[in-house]
Amino acid sequence: MIKIDIANSLMKVHPCSRATALQVVDLLTERLKDALLNGHRIEIRGFGVFEPRPRKRGMGRNIKTGASVQIPKGKSIRFKPGKDLREIEVA
Amino acid sequence: MIKIDIANSLMKVHPCSRATALQVVDLLTERLKDALLNGHRIEIRGFGVFEPRPRKRGMGRNIKTGASVQIPKGKSIRFKPGKDLREIEVA
């Protein structure tokens, strides 16, 4: 599923053109990104929680060189599935 | 940031009542949930990718008993931050 599919789903329940639906989806993602970049946690009950987290681990590995690669970065976004998402069984 | 904030952001760029904005946000999350539950991967460039993944690890831990707890479930949702989300520096 890609952005277009989401827009189509939105159109089914919200009377608007595909372009508008795309705009809405894009906007939402933009807002979420912005909020996350600002360090804000996004909590939506029944769906999940997006949380910016500081990362402590500081070492990776380079395939070619095989040398230990320092990981200077220290942040990442974690998405924690909500109750509804945990209902996933062995499909 | 919670659902209401997202709805407000939507209202700013999309002329509609708060109730409608809430409905849109709720709908989107519903669609995403449904897609994920159906095992579909949601890929949005510049934002991130939601991917249902089978979980192989089969052991947890009970605080009280401290005994190894079998994890019967075998799925979880992983959110992979896109390029824009990786721009997060040590805020």
Place this chain on the structure above:
DNA sequence: ATTGGCGATGTCGATCTTGATCATCAGCGA
């Protein structure tokens, strides 16, 4: 204001992450 999902705790193993590169597909212009 009420309901109830969600957070944190604690342990121990599996999972995930970073880094670079080529191929493929998402996003979007014409």
Place this chain on the structure above:
DNA sequence: TCGCTGATGATCAAGATCGACATCGCCAAT
């Protein structure tokens, strides 16, 4: 609708992090 741009995926390796259970409190949602 067709095609281009370029972001994403997989991989090797080592080390750090997540996960789940069970419970109380807090805050999101109604």
